[in-house]
Amino acid sequence: MTSPAGDHRERLVALLVAGVAVVLLVSSPTWFASDRVGVGAAQLFLGAVLAAVATFLYRRAQRR
Template sequence: MTSPEPRAPRERLIGLFLLAVAAVLLVSSVTWFGSDRGAIGIAQVVVGLVVAAVGGLLVRRAQSS
């Protein structure tokens, strides 16, 4: 059987990846507001915040292991 230790670095990497994706989503959402498509911009901000929350949770969980 495998030990649970290798799981923490994987969770941390996935969490950091999700935080990077969230940053791109949040920064690029400005373009939707600039092109008069505010509804898409708001949806992208919401998705970015959800992805950031999941990524932060994974990073925090990996650090506590």
């Protein structure tokens, strides 16, 4: 069984990962505008993956 402090820490890590995902997703249009489509696409992909990881971690922390 996980302690309440462990659940709180896991929730904070999920929110941190979600914040990084948001920054990547919001800043990706800059790369598309400067004709760096590959970097923009990679940033969108990584942002989506991190958003999924954050969702998984947050839901996991809520179940405990």
